Amino acid sequence: MSVPLSSKEQSLFKQVVQLYESKQYKRGIKTADQVLKKVPNHGDTQAMKALILNSQGKTEEAFDLAKLALKNAMKSNVCWHVYGLLYRSVKNYDEAIKAYKFALRLDPDSRQIQRDLSLLQAQTRDWKGLI
Template sequence: MKQYKKGAKTADSILRSHPEHGETLAMKGLVLSFLSRKAEARDLVRLGVRHDLRSHLCWHVYGVVCRGDGEYDEAVKCYKNALRLDPSNVTVLKDLAALQVHLRDAHGLCATRQSLLELKPSQRTNWLALAVAHHLSSHHEVAASVLASYASTLELRTIEAEPYEHSEVLLYRAEILREGGRAGEALEALEAAEKQGFLRDPVGSARLRARLLRETGAFEASREAFEKLLDLTPDDREVHDALREIVEEEIKERLGGEAGDDPSDADASFSSALETRLTALYRLLQERHPRSLAVRRVPLDFASGQAFE
């Protein structure tokens, strides 16, 4: 149980002997802020800072109080002042990082998380947080590099002890590579992880693999991958939409060399070929997934005439 009133009394006993002790004034102000005495708390913290400008604790407390009052920009300034006095203070760095996330200051977050990693490189959280910071800043190459460096530090026994956590890191790195326009490299990394037996999320890895195959232009392999994904999630509408788009791309590529002078003829040929191909595909899917509602519902989006009825 937090004993704020007792803490305030303890601070008063110290201040009777040392009324200008900055850190005690600041801590009393912090305690009062938790007792909803905001105005008095702010005055005490400011007084504490004035009496001890060289104390990182006073600036840190000032930042905490400002954050509690919703003055986030002022809180960031206070945290940075505290770090100028104590650059290796992990607690202040974590508070600053949390506030930078709140303010969507991705650039500042990268610097803060880099400092935390350098101070505590043995903590997995710091590696992952730095990668996320660079990902938020659209530094995809750096984020992927950070995750690769982290993975290289792991021993096999560590991976075996936490297989699901390691699997998520590998999938996240592949996703970052994909977003950074390096779908081919992402696919290679994903397949390497599959061969090593490191992936523990069959749906997530299958979904990512299908997307990567599509983005690398392997439409047939991608279509087959999405069909296999439907074996795991037959009612996932996103997968059905992706499957239809791939079939459309295959037909457009096939009909590209057969296009005539009349656009209406080309459109009619495309629509007819698409309906025929999708009808055959979903007939097979209905046999494989007789209990799936989506497999029966989706054909209504492209069927026409008697097939629709």
């Protein structure tokens, strides 16, 4: 798992997720930077920042940050899920599926990861994996 956050940083992290989902990328980056200023090695925040950077077209920088996030939080389902999303965005579906499967091993109950994995398996016609 990632380094534990104080309640203030946890709140900011949740805000980063909401800002990403509402496509407010600049504010998301600023908020992620606030968390990373206090806890520089927080893998989940690094992963979310990588996802935002990717949405801004900064794919190479996003992958570098996602790899750093994985290094800092190897057992974080968030980091692995983001890594899969990044690979999916560059159409490397095999690597995306591997990352999703690893994320699912860490959090078997995550509907979001299950959905992303099943959609990608259907898209790549991996019927065995889908069933």
